[in-house]
Amino acid sequence: MLQAIKRICGDPLGLVGLFLVALMVLSAVLASVIAPYDPIALNIIDRLQGPSFKHLLGTDQLGRDLFSRVLFGGQVALKIALISISIALCIGVVLGMIAGFGPRWLDNIIMLLFDTIRSFPTVMFALATVALVGPSLSTVVVIIVITSIPTYGRVVRTQTLSIKSNEYIQAELAMGASTFRILSMHLLPNVVGPLFILASMDIPTVIALEAGLSFLGMGVKPPTPSWGSILNDGYNLIRNTPWPIIAGSIPLVLVTLGFTFLGESLRDLIDPKLRKSL
């Protein structure tokens, strides 16, 4: 681990990535300390202001400080990303292992399900889900979980299949080792690294998806400050002031840069062959 960090530091882009991710995590965690204003406090008189020392990124149509909303929005983004990706990871790992290790027919069924989910346009699926349960943070999480399970599941399945064919696994099986033992002792350690990298590179996608859902009015509940809702407000306000949409874009771009560069750097260091299994 220490070695990894040391080597990332040798890669300028990886270092930038690490810095941006750390910045995001820190500012999200410390939002309540750093933020100059309450992110949901209305101040109608001060609405739609440009950037100033008083409001670093200006204010929105309700006079809320955009800088504070961006900071707290980071919390929401992190929360959505972490919760949804970890749930998707868990389910994906289990399903992928079952598909890879289980009987052929089960493998076929699971892969068919994965393909079916992938074949649905995401927005279509999101619309139906939102119509079903109404827009909220947990709806966003559910949508992301279901649409990203196939990606993780496929990776795990591929790894499982390749490890399963290894001679030492065959030998262990012949000696009567339990499937559980093989999966947990041999497979899990092998997939954790790649999955971790894959997941970290998925975080921006998840955040962007939330932005898209917010645009269609299917994101988090107001007045929760999310980057997507800031962008969506900004979209509607674009003819009045460009600042809200800029305020919403900046963190999105920075975080994507951060996670992508960090992820690529990690991937290059830990497992250059990872991409192949995706």
Next chain:
Amino acid sequence: MLIYCIKRIGLGILIVMLAVTLLFFMIHLVPGDPARILLGPRATPELIASMSQQLGLDKPLPIQILMFFANLFRGDMGMDVITNRPVADIVFGQLPYTLSLILTAIIGAALIGIPLGCYSAINRNSLADRVTGILSVACITAPAFVVALYSLLIFAVYLKWFPAVGAGEKGDFGDQVAHLVLPAFAIGLSWVGYLSRLVRASMLEVMGENHIRTARAYGLPERLVVFRYALKLAVLPTVTVIGVGMGFLLSAAVFTEIVFARPGLGKLIFDSISTRNYPVVMGSVLVSTILFVISTTISDLINAWLDPRIRASL
């Protein structure tokens, strides 16, 4: 090969059927009585009942599903109850707009993104590589609706280079192309970034492989090494990603079709779900899943064409 194709088609049909069945269940869990929404505020309960019957909503779910497939088998996708037109007409009327949009976007993205990725890989860690890297990744994030909005403001309003809304005059190819540029840019931009990163990564990997060293050791010109020996292998994962990406592009098309007031399948799906126009929802989702299955199959076939090893395993 033939067996492979038959298998693919069978699997495709299975996926489509499964998707449609899932959709049926989802639709029936979703609140909002289609008959009522379709008829508007003035509808009497009798009218609503009669509309429900027309929609076949009064029958049990499995019967509805079976009826749908039975009709589909006869080539009938049902009727749109609002405009009283066959759903097939509606969906296939909108399909060309979305197809042209998606294809323009993805082909444009590939034409820019792949060379960009190659360039970055060849000049690894140079300033140009870093700059294109940062720009590409920044492009990946840009939400389609934000890019759409800004491209409209810049290129349609201020510069007036391109028209703003619609899909152009029927039969006027030049006009249609002019209407295609901005929407395709809006959904293609993130793909430029994505593809260039992808190609860069796979290019780097391929360039490290032994056979590239061999090619160089035989003194092949670098141009030949990169474009004939390395690129052909490096685009393999890109082709797969593009195949799967058609599904994502359909989602992105929803945003651009709304912002550009452009006809198309994405907007049709969005509108028909909001209005609970179920026959149209079913028809358009059916077509979009078929589209997905076709595009992944095509990408597999292209991969097989590029890579003899895959061809051999078919």
Next chain:
Amino acid sequence: MKKTDQKNATLELSRRRFIQASGALGVAAATGGMSQVVFADGKKILKVRAYGDLRSLDPAFSQGVIDEEIQSSIYSKLIQYKPGREWGYQLDAAESIEQATPTTIKFKLKEGIMFTGGHGEMTAEDVKYSFERIIAEATESTNKPDWGTLKEVTVDSKYEGTIVFDEAYPPAWNIALPYIVGNIVSKSAWEKAGGKVDTTTPSVSGPYMHKAWEPKQRTVLARNPDWHGGSAEFDEIHILPIDDESTAQIAFEAGDLDYTRVPLGSVSNLKASPPENSTLEEYPSLFYVWVGMNVENEQLSNENLRKAIQHAIDVPSIMQASYFGAAQPSTGIIAPGLVGHREKSLVAPEMNIAKAKEYLAAAGMEGGVTVTLDVLNKAANVTTAQVIQATCAQVGINVEVNLHESGAFWSLGDSSAGERYKDIQLILNRFSMAPDPSYATAWFVTEQKGIWNWERYSDAEFDKLEAAAKAESDNTKRAAMYEKMQDLMEESGAYRFITHEATPVIYNNGVKPAFRPDGLPLFRYFASA
């Protein structure tokens, strides 16, 4: 018309040629002015925006404003809305028309009005057919209620007829004759088509004909050479369905449209720096927006809580935040300019923290209370909900906002769709409206409970007034009745009126537009300047 307009108009530069001429670089394009009424290929074309796509060309199945904007351009009516700032009508197909008795309207058609497609001259028989088919059970027209108490139309001579009502129905002059159900169709054409048409029409008699419909792209109307009123102004009208108002504004600025409604948020900027060669006009609107409270909900059955909420909502803040100062607070559900509009509401638009707290105490909820507010997921609504949330919080009412997409939202209070209607508490709602007060009050009677009366408000006096007001022909008395009804609504505490919104429109100076007093376009009267 300014000189520059003429110059642009005679340039006869179509957009396509424009692009070709200026090349991909478009250097020259940037210097071009706003597009005028486009004279493409020598044709005079008006390009306008509608907020949705065509659904039906049959008046019986018209789905409201969008269809009517098209139908009113291709069909004739006895009378049409008069363009301008005040509600009124002018003759169209009728040579004369009068309220003969409280329950009958006599009309005489102009001679020589021809239906296209060889369906002959318009006669009283066509009028009878057009109106009676709407109320016939077999037609299953969703627009039947617009005809109120219509009984029949009698044919008195080839051109003369009498419209007979069971009971007096004054709204006929406002929302039937000049609106959707007032469109006259050709009996022979309709019967030939099986009594119903869809998205094509066999015969029209208005200034324009329906030429083409490209779904989700545009509806094209072309000049009707046989129109009785002379020659229509434009060779073609292109009606583009553009859902998003910002996009519509951009399309206008890019020169793709000659007229559009613009977002309220753009008004101040457009006023400050209007695009070249264009005019912004602000019209009031008939829409009404209110916060409704479900009186049968366990918590909100407490009248004092409802009143506390009425006083805790600050309408002026909402006007600023959601409507960018371009709309005014409303006093009820009937807009200014209509009979029955109230000059003042009982509860002032401004919030009153003291009173709200008082009522909250009276409700026994000093310690605070949590209620839900259901909202449709459109930008203005979401902003309004957040203002409500913030001001209510000041008096100790915690508002939880639930967003819904349109399909789910519009079935919220539907008692035939499950049990959800019982759980809704506060709803931010917005109804469209036709220019007669009866159109607004109709939804709040006891009979509408669980249909559109989501507040489940029920008041015998209101119901009685509603029935009587519809039939009242004396406008002063009518006004008093409608004002009283709105008082009753407000006193129940179940309603907090927000606004009627506004209709800012923009058009280029090459066009001389025609609007109803609520800013809705009357395309048949659009002219070039």
Next chain:
Amino acid sequence: MSKNVLTIRNLSVNYQTDQGTLQAMRNVNIDVPKGSIVGVVGESGCGKSTLISTIIRLLATNADIPNGEVDFEGRDILTLSEDEMRKLRGDRLSIVFQDPMSSLNPVLTIGKQMTDIQYRDKKTMAQKRQRSINMLESVGIPDPASRLNQYPHEFSGGMRQRIAIAMALQAEPSLLIADEPTTALDATLEVQIIHLLKQLQSTIGCSVLFISHHLGVIAELCDYVVVIYAGEVVEEGTVSDVFKRPQHPYTEKLLECDPANIAQKTRELPTIPGNVPDLVSLPSGCIFKDRCHTKIDRCDNERPQRIDAADKHYVSCHLRSPQ
């Protein structure tokens, strides 16, 4: 003109790594006389690959050459421009790589790859193909004309190595570098390939630099042998001299450990105890001292010089120094 095709003098190569400068090769001297086969032998990691990469100038980007010259046909390769170098590769200077499974491009036909490398020749496509067919025939591929249209994965490992040899010798180079060409093959194939190489070498008359860790193969094929240990040449000479009268303790050990030389049956295979030194922080004195069974005091501080042990037999060891 020199009688050597390749003369390497005083060549050192460093790699810049996170840990510091790794001195992969130090002051290496090698001669490849015209028409002869020179074997280079050493353990893995001793610098064999670095040597090859230097000769064909395809070193990793983090490598640099502080000193030395590589004289090929009278020109110092290290001073050539990239373009001039490319002209040599595949023409005057060819190479056969270790792993036949990965050294051919998997998505191009054999024919394509074989004709591509003739890009310098101004011949028609048909002529180039004919040349390739002839080459394939000469390395013993049956039905070469039709196999030209096949892809590498359709050939067995031995076949692929034959193809690689055919490609390498197609341009009749003056020097062929063979980088452990038989390691990935089984024993019978190995013999065939060795014979093929020897036969082709005599027909074409080129020199061969043959890299291997397999002493048996070297003995069979080569005229001269160079023993490398940890980036230094420790001993060189004719095959018979070096193998019969090894002068360096490392060479002795290598020969002892070669299974082919073990006459007696033992339970354990003999190995050289100890590890290769860390090339980032080089120890002073002799590079082999930590593993040497005949170490003397001088070895600790003084680097042994290259000395003549016999005619054309050089060794770097204090034990052999006249002092």
